[in-house]
Amino acid sequence: MKLATYKDGSRDGQLVVVSRDLSTAHYATGIASKLQQVMDDWNFLSPQLQDLYDQLNAGKARHPFPFDPQQCMAPLPRAYQWADGSAYINHVELVRKARNAEVPATFYTDPLMYQGGSDDFIGPCDDVVVPSEAMGIDFEAEIAVVTGDVKMGATPEQALDGIRLVMLVNDVSLRNLIPAELAKGFGFFQSKPATAFSPVAVTLDELGDAWDHGRLHLTLQSTWNGRKVGMCDAGPEMTFHFGQLIAHVAKTRNVRAGSIVGSGTVSNKGVEQNGRTEWPKGYSCIAEKRCIETIQDGKPSTEFMQYGDTIRIEMKGKDGQSIFGAIDQAIAAPAA
Template sequence: MKLVRWGSKGSEKPGALDRDGRVRDLSSVLPDLAGAALSSASLAGLGSLDLHSLPLAPADARLGPCVGQVGKIICVGLNYSDHAAESNMPVPSEPVLFFKATSSIVGPNDDVVIPPGAEKVDWEVELGVVIGEEARYVSRERALDHVAGYCVVNDVSERAWQIECGGQWDKGKSADTFAPLGPWLVTRDDIPDPQALDMWLDVDGKRYQQGNTRTMIFDVATVVSYISHFMSLQPGDVISTGTPPGVGMGQKPAPVYLRAGQVMRLGVEGLGEQQQRTVASTAQASAFTR
């Protein structure tokens, strides 16, 4: 099942794609695609609905982030060995974890804003894992039982703030608009093997990233189990599982970074496509200097 959230920013309603690819309004059935609505029982109930009996959303409705009320976004760094190589970093022996602020979440086709003073804004297509059932100390064998479904994530990053400012990576990952989610939350039953999905990203029509989730160092089940031993995973939490090679930082002979007025298009097999326009921030630069 392909679930969406549609409507103006901050007022999104839940919806689902019918067999003709049209968005049906689920707001009479549940308040939002968040929290308990992501449980296995809730999703089974949605799967039994006759979607064609529900009203259509407007054809031009904006798609918002495919999950509401996200508690945390946990990211896995350097989870593809060839991406680690292009980043000049060692292949990790355990998953590298960091966070993106939930205030960075936007819809799949919303603008990405380049913050004041940012000079090295980069792209990263990733498979997102949405938690549906609380997970604490779960085994790898049972880990996927706690997953509601999957989505596309663009882990937008400011590399100078990530790498050159000291401390954790979060500073380069958490600017407003740096976490487009969606277009769809595809339920787990529709993605029988999350380790067999092609993924890609273009900037202004040029293909930069082309990969497949089969080349992850730590697969989805391992990642969910591993994280659950350090923190509880709650319904609606999102795990962004890493990116294949082809990011701007790794381009040869010189890095390539985003500037205002460009268009990113990206997708993961079976999970839909995103498209974002990059725009310059209208905010005033602060007095902060590195």
């Protein structure tokens, strides 16, 4: 099934069930008003939502209405936890190679992860408001899962059973703030502003055989200012699958229902063409493009985003239809 949260003037919005083709929706009133309620009582509430979803797809729901992504908040407008990994080691390798640094051996056995702000997510069509263009504004196209309760010490296989929903992410980064923050030794903070998520979150059955053991084998599309810059395969080169990422979070603590765990920037390796490495599948963040340019040409030439720029992040199924709806945002200055 597919679930979304509509804006209603409150912090947590109103839960709606969305049809498979994303054309219609129906309020979940009478079952649950907020998605967090469903996460807290999944075994009881999700079958009821599934019944409503089936009725909606069959054209038998009582009060359907046209689905409008512009009215969506993030599926979980705020969450108990947002932990973002770096599951695509190629992304790390590119960053390191661009500055002539080796990748530590532990990076291949133990995932990188940071804990982001989860109190103020933004909707898929909301502006990305940044205080200054000089901060180095970047998009990051990713995948994320929403968990149920996962016990401390869970194995990766056990953690896979805790996945409830999947969605897309724009993990906005302010690249020019990152070096000074990392130099302090405490990780990202001001360099990671509010994160955006896709209009809908979907259950695993909606992904069919594209979901395989914690990896989503589909193409993640990134379109910057109307130009497609990334067509990256999300599955094969994911070094750590979502079960491993969740188990990493759960090593020393319980993971509670409604926690969101991200994949990090989806990234694919380059290929050798005529003695030169090329990246035909593009990139899922500008920082990676700049690393590629540095490796190829000795210096970066692509600038970061400016006010008025747009970014669209989407994933389509094997039938060519959008699965999650699109993150479709513009970069904006703060209101006067």
